[in-house]
């Protein structure tokens with residue numbers, strides 16, 4: 442792991458916040474440090490308000506922003522004195538915390554501050570960087586993870602036992618650091634969660650993250666926890682993929698995109714003893730809102746396996762709930778024993794996010810297996826985060842669902858492609874006429890998105906209920922799509938008039 446800090450680029454940063462945006466993006470661009478909205482950063486600064494008074498504020502990453510693409514307006518300015526007072530409270534409910542933080546913001550139109558705002562405030566340095574670095578969470582998610590962490594870092598870092606994110610985490614750190622000499626620390630490792638580094642210098646804070654993660658990576662290597670996947674060929678029946686996607690769509694009650702991952706890593710992982718290693722739980726708690734706690738394990742009887750997943754999910758809910766409402770119990774990803782993995786999303790973007798998280802998780806689990814064994818948090822701990830209102834709020838920030846979201850269309854010719862896309866459908870163009878070229882498009886579509894719901898040929902729209910015994914110039918396309926279309930999700934035809 443190396444630093445991407447460029448003094449020349451940093452020189453162009455005129456304000457504290459500019460530099461904060463710059464180094465946040467440096468963290469965000471490395472997927473082994475943070476993934477899709479994970480992690481958060483902050484900078485403490487002084488601003489002058491309209492009345493000419495100067496105020497200490499914490500600019501902290503806003504909820505829903507991604508470090509890789511964050512802009513200045515992605516940071517919420519919260520008054521430091523309010524945050525520090527909140528840290529002294531014995532208890533603080535989530536609702537009160539969110540409300541008080543919003544009240545303490547100097548810009549009411551800024552996004553909600555990260556759930557870790559109070560924790561950032563109590564760390565007595567200008568810059569604070571928080572990541573869910575793969576190497577660090579791999580080590581902390583093993584048997585004896587805490588001892589290994591101490592072995593790597595000695596007294597350079599403070600090791601914080603796992604506790605749920607938010608106020609209780611801030612409170613624990615506040616209590617644990619009363620007598621700590623902060624200047625002697627390079628960072629904090631949060632067990633089963635991630636890493637914090639800090640400094641009054643933006644470059645140093647970023648580079649401490651790089652340095653500490655590098656030490657963790659070297660430790661993994663030295664101890665033989667390296668990834669070894671043979672190059673794999675996977676054989677999977679395309680109709681089985683379409684059938685799985687149809688059943689998952691039925692369970693979710695909406696058309697769902699299903700991405701088949703047949704990378705060497707995914708196939709290798711699917712060939713392991715998945716009953717043991719794949720059902721432990723996520724690498725860091727906030728992945729759960731994307732992936733759910735565990736995957737569905739699919740073998741020869743897909744329907745029975747999905748039903749088993751739903752039954753077990755409901756049991757997990759019942760065992761841990763305290764009056765929350767059951768989320769949809771369908772899986773968000775699945776292991777197709779021996780042939781790869783699947784990720785399910787309401788649209789391609791969501792399914793891709795899950796696929797990315799899966800890949801990092803598979804790699805971490807395989808490495809952890811070589812380091813004493815993967816040991817994720819308990820189901821109870823994961824449940825608390827999955828059903829935490831502040832985590833669920835992160836998902837609600839997304840755009841409104843488009844009418845054809847999750848639908849997959851193959852379009853011959855130009856007609857209707859734009860309309861389908863505008864309504865949220867995935868559109869695959871196919872102007873091929875040769876049979877083998879059409880097969881290739883069909884295969885790519887089913888593997889990349891899960892199936893086929895709509896075929897447009899000569900401007901005519903075909904859906905699962907259509908009579909396909911018709912004559913168009915794209916007869917071969919219709920013929921090849923027919924078995925998949927039968928397994929597709931229906932769209933009311935009035936939408937196409």
Ligand SMILES: [Zn+2]
Nearest residue numbers: 480573634635
């Ligand atoms: Zn975190």
